[in-house]
Amino acid sequence: MTRFLAALLGTALAAGAATASAQSITVALNADIRSTNPGVNRDDNTDAVVLHMVEGLVGYRANGSVAPLLAESVERSDDGKTYSFRLRQGVTFHNGAPLTSADVLWSWNRYMDPKTDWRCRSDFDGRNGLKVEKVEAPDDRTVTMTLDHASALFLDALARTDCGGTAILHKDSLKPDGSWDKPVGTGPFRFGEWRRGEYVTVARFDGYQSPPGDKPDGMVGAKRTALASVKFLVVPDASTAKAALASGAVDVAQVLETDVPELNKTRTVEAGFYPSTTKHTFLFQTRDPLLGNVKLRQAIAASLDIPQLVAAVTNGEGKPNNSGVPVTSAYYDAVQAKGYTYDPAKAKALLKEAGYKGEPIKIIANKRVHVPSFNAAVIAQAMMQAVGINAQIEVLEWVTQLDRYNTGNYQMMSFSYSGRLDPALSYEQFSGPKDSQPRKIWDDPAVQDLITKVSTISDEAQRQAIFDELHKRQMEATPLIIFSNGQEAWAHTKRVQGADPWEGKARVWGARVVGN
Amino acid sequence: MLHFVFKRIAMAVPTLLIMAVTVFVLIRLIPGDPAALMLGDLATPASLADLHERLGLDRSLPVQFGIWFGNMLHGDLGTSITSNQPVLPLVLDRFWISARVVLIAVLLASLFAVPAGMIAAWRQNTATDLFLVGTATLLYSIPTFWLGLLLLLFLGLQLNWLPVVGYVSFSEDPGAALLYIVMPVMTLFLHEMGVLIRMSRASTLEVLRLDYITHARAKGLSESAVLWRHAFKNAFGPTWTLIGLVLGNLLGGIAVVETVFTIPGLGRLLVDAIFARDYPVIQGCLLFVAFVYVAVNLVVDLLYPLFDPRVTAE
Numbered sequence: 001m002t003r004f005l006a007a008l009l010g011t012a013l014a015a016g017a018a019t020a021s022a023q024s025i026t027v028a029l030n031a032d033i034r035s036t037n038p039g040v041n042r043d044d045n046t047d048a049v050v051l052h053m054v055e056g057l058v059g060y061r062a063n064g065s066v067a068p069l070l071a072e073s074v075e076r077s078d079d080g081k082t083y084s085f086r087l088r089q090g091v092t093f094h095n096g097a098p099l100t101s102a103d104v105l106w107s108w109n110r111y112m113d114p115k116t117d118w119r120c121r122s123d124f125d126g127r128n129g130l131k132v133e134k135v136e137a138p139d140d141r142t143v144t145m146t147l148d149h150a151s152a153l154f155l156d157a158l159a160r161t162d163c164g165g166t167a168i169l170h171k172d173s174l175k176p177d178g179s180w181d182k183p184v185g186t187g188p189f190r191f192g193e194w195r196r197g198e199y200v201t202v203a204r205f206d207g208y209q210s211p212p213g214d215k216p217d218g219m220v221g222a223k224r225t226a227l228a229s230v231k232f233l234v235v236p237d238a239s240t241a242k243a244a245l246a247s248g249a250v251d252v253a254q255v256l257e258t259d260v261p262e263l264n265k266t267r268t269v270e271a272g273f274y275p276s277t278t279k280h281t282f283l284f285q286t287r288d289p290l291l292g293n294v295k296l297r298q299a300i301a302a303s304l305d306i307p308q309l310v311a312a313v314t315n316g317e318g319k320p321n322n323s324g325v326p327v328t329s330a331y332y333d334a335v336q337a338k339g340y341t342y343d344p345a346k347a348k349a350l351l352k353e354a355g356y357k358g359e360p361i362k363i364i365a366n367k368r369v370h371v372p373s374f375n376a377a378v379i380a381q382a383m384m385q386a387v388g389i390n391a392q393i394e395v396l397e398w399v400t401q402l403d404r405y406n407t408g409n410y411q412m413m414s415f416s417y418s419g420r421l422d423p424a425l426s427y428e429q430f431s432g433p434k435d436s437q438p439r440k441i442w443d444d445p446a447v448q449d450l451i452t453k454v455s456t457i458s459d460e461a462q463r464q465a466i467f468d469e470l471h472k473r474q475m476e477a478t479p480l481i482i483f484s485n486g487q488e489a490w491a492h493t494k495r496v497q498g499a500d501p502w503e504g505k506a507r508v509w510g511a512r513v514v515g516n
Numbered sequence: 517m518l519h520f521v522f523k524r525i526a527m528a529v530p531t532l533l534i535m536a537v538t539v540f541v542l543i544r545l546i547p548g549d550p551a552a553l554m555l556g557d558l559a560t561p562a563s564l565a566d567l568h569e570r571l572g573l574d575r576s577l578p579v580q581f582g583i584w585f586g587n588m589l590h591g592d593l594g595t596s597i598t599s600n601q602p603v604l605p606l607v608l609d610r611f612w613i614s615a616r617v618v619l620i621a622v623l624l625a626s627l628f629a630v631p632a633g634m635i636a637a638w639r640q641n642t643a644t645d646l647f648l649v650g651t652a653t654l655l656y657s658i659p660t661f662w663l664g665l666l667l668l669l670f671l672g673l674q675l676n677w678l679p680v681v682g683y684v685s686f687s688e689d690p691g692a693a694l695l696y697i698v699m700p701v702m703t704l705f706l707h708e709m710g711v712l713i714r715m716s717r718a719s720t721l722e723v724l725r726l727d728y729i730t731h732a733r734a735k736g737l738s739e740s741a742v743l744w745r746h747a748f749k750n751a752f753g754p755t756w757t758l759i760g761l762v763l764g765n766l767l768g769g770i771a772v773v774e775t776v777f778t779i780p781g782l783g784r785l786l787v788d789a790i791f792a793r794d795y796p797v798i799q800g801c802l803l804f805v806a807f808v809y810v811a812v813n814l815v816v817d818l819l820y821p822l823f824d825p826r827v828t829a830e
């Protein structure tokens with residue numbers, strides 16, 4: 001029996017050796033990608049894989065600012081409405097064709113065609129406030145885009161990963177009938193194979209021209225890869241992913257934060273925490289009869305020992321942050337760092353002022369892996385109950401909770417927002433008119449005006465002043481409690497170095513295999 | 517016999533139709549909007565409206581049902597909301613993957629469990645009986661996900677005998693494919709063996725109490741002849757029915773085992789579709805599962821007379 005198994009094992013090992021050769025690695029995904037069509041049918045896993053193959057005119061740096069990517073430079077007109085992108089020289093697509101402004105024009109027109117179903121079309125056609133009125137290619141290396149009004153967030157919108165980075169694609173990405181085939185982009189990897197439900201493989205693009213830099217910086221910086229190929233393997237179960245890391249079947253995987261100490265004790269795996277601009281929050285429904293009372297919301301804020309809560313849900317790795325500005329942002333300053341103070345006595349006094357009589361307050365949470373929703377709710381419940389608040393938890397499946405979020409049908413909710421690198425976009429996520437958008441949390445016309453203003457102006461000092469003002473107002477009104485930004489736990493085998501994720505997504509162009 | 521088959525098929529048609537309507541209505545009663553889920557917290561009213569239109573979710577429910585039902589009658593189960601693939605080929609692809617694991621596991625479990633149950637009954641109240649019943653109870657009580665993870669850790673990680681993750685199809689590399697399904701098959705085999713041993717033992721005990729068995733022993737037949745020539749056929753009937761039910765149940769989805777062992781099977785497809793509110797896939801999967809259940813039990817009923825001639829097709 002043992003000899004039989006050994007013979008079979010030999011077959012498998014031989015088959016496996018081919019993929020484990022020199023510079024090939026395997027990255028675990030917790031779900032299959034949805035498509036290879038950038039920004040059309042996507043989720044985080046899809047973005048992570050696709051952005052290894054495609055690039056846009058601009059991309060995010062690690063600190064959330066936007067830098068040229070396929071563009072060599074970006075110039076803005078004095079009125080802020082016209083952007084000129086000068087393309088980098090020598091860039092080619094995976095099929096060898098050189099990148100020209102005609103390709104940019106073609107890609108843009110395709111995105112703005114309703115048949116493409118690009119999810120970000122409404123962010124550029126005027127329906128969400130901004131309209132790109134004209135896109136022109138005056139020469140082979142120049143593209144100009146003219147907006148209907150000045151916007152500080154135009155480049156951010158182009159760089160957004162959920163928009164596929166507004167990737168510039170070659171026409172060969174489509175079949176002759178115009179339907180999607182596969183991404184022919186300019187990225188460091190080209191598309192290999194997609195076995196639905198199993199894996200996606202990508203191979204190094206030897207003709208890749210990297211943007212300047214000596215190391216990866218968000219979606220920009222040095223992107224030339226030492227890897228020959230990458231296999232993104234679908235591993236839905238966290239325990240299986242852990243076993244796969246320990247056995248070496250997988251080189252990189254997101255793990256549970258509670259597994260980090262155990263993995264670091266193994267000889268072959270290293271695990272750690274990586275920041276993201278995800279916001280972990282407690283939302284309040286300010287139109288609820290109970291939570292419409294600002295004193296009650298402030299009482300809840302005072303009842304929470306946020307540093308302790310954050311330490312508990314992040315295994316001690318997280319940093320408390322009550323601001324809509326991510327801690328990694330250049331706009332995070334001393335004003336943003338001022339948050340709520342844990343003060344049970346003050347909480348009780350505020351409860352009295354609010355006339356609270358012990359009515360139940362239901363906190364909705366979900367038990368998704370990799371988000372602290374439920375754990376945070378449990379800790380918050382205990383802290384709230386300690387000051388006399390009758391906090392109860394209702395656990396819902398994620399889709400159901402999202403439905404309640406979108407309809408505003410809740411009192412309090414433990415909710416995680418996906419990352420938004422520019423603070424204006426971060427505030428926009430939870431601020432707005434509830435009448436037209438019931439999912440919005442902070443309905444304050446004066447705040448809306450500030451957000452509109454900070455979305456328009458580009459002067460950093462002016463923007464900082466507005467973010468500071470927004471933060472102060474948020475602390476006072478307490479429409480929600482942001483308690484921290486994301487700290488994602490990732491692990492890699494010691495044979496691989498440089499595979500640091502970014503914004504919760506696998507990013508392996510900077511990785512290399514250092515041993516076997 | 518032919519009349520029986522046609523009658524059963526005719527009965528299956530209204531069953532499946534009722535199932536189709538019930539599934540359509542029930543899954544739409546579950547809170548959650550697939551378009552909102554796809555867009556997440558980045559959804560704007562405009563992007564949501566665009567997606568609703570593309571997915572046909574802006575139409576009224578009766579219209580959606582009419583379109584889906586009409587297409588279904590032509591064998592078109594629609595297109596997946598999440599992957600944009602046609603549902604029927606997707607379901608069939610995934611079904612064959614699950615079916616291989618299930619059929620091998622149930623076959624092996626039956627081959628081991630039926631004789632084991634009969635031996636336990638023959639040796640009732642002895643150490644052999646206690647051991648077999650105890651083992652069966654233990655195997656049946658262990659949750660499959662835990663059993664699977666234990667096998668993964670022991671055979672995959674500790675001993676490094678078997679691959680921990682991944683899947684290879686038989687058409688690609690039969691040798692490697694076999695390695696990848698050993699642990700999922702073992703998980704199901706061990707769990708179902710527990711169920712089948714107990715049923716086999718119970719039905720054998722009943723048969724061994726009958727007069728004709730006493731008569732056979734009185735004639736001087738050996739115990740093995742009594743068991744296998746006389747008791748087996750009568751005792752196997754109820755176990756055969758249970759095998760049919762187990763097979764139908766497992767073929768409908770072994771989502772937990774598929775998740776632990778990263779097998780892209782039907783169970784995982786259904787669970788992922790439920791979490792994503794992928795209505796066409798949920799409807800397609802459930803209809804297909806109902807069809808498989810009906811078909812498997814029809815085959816079981818047709819083969820029953822082979823073991824017990826007293827039971828005719830009627």
